Amino acid sequence: MRASRPKPDKLLDHLRKGDEVVVWKLDRLGRNTRNLLALIDDLEQRGVHFRSVTEGISTTGPMGRAMLTVMSAFAQLERDQLAERTRAGMAAAAEHGRRAGRREVTAEHVKVKRAQELKAQGLAPADIGKIIGASRATVYRYLSLGVDDMS
Incomplete structure (x- = not known):
């Protein structure tokens, strides 16, 4: 269910019951809300705790788990809005004859x-x-x- 990411995968392979995964921000661990929540569920089933420093969330209690769900939903909303704004900006640029990416190099360069x-x-x-x-x-x-x- 989780997307393949070599370094986080290596970390997750070494975790044991009683360990705690500490990240700077929620979005450093999961690609999207569903992915993050599935990962946290997997950690909980293995007896591993989770803590996010920036958001001040820890899964050692029920309130932390609820806050994690809410915060990851907002993080997903933020990523989705950013992607939407990027697509809108690229569409607007295309309407004005501009393309994204590097300029093409021609034989006349x-x-x-x-x-x-x-x-x-x-x-x-x-x-x-x-x-x-x-x-x-x-x-x-x-x-x-x-x-x-x-x-």
Whole structure:
């Protein structure tokens, strides 16, 4: 039921009855409310306590468990609203002709042209990368752009 996360999974594998899991914030342990509550249930069944420092919640008593449920619901609401605002912002940007992500590099890009010129002079991709300030892999990508133009 819980999402695979290597470090938290490793922690959970080492827990024993009587241990206490302490996190800085609720959202550090679970991806969403359902995931977090299922995880807390699993901990309780194993005799492991939970405490969140920022929210001041501990599952050692019934009130802490109730507060955990309420706080995790609010944390989920906050994440959902953030995702909704992000999607709305991206949609608004798209309406104005802007796209999310890095700009596409074309064969007309200055660094691409420079890389192609240096390659024509016989320089190795690693050396070209040092000159234009790009990784060797990026140089190879640049050199593959406009390959037809170079013949």
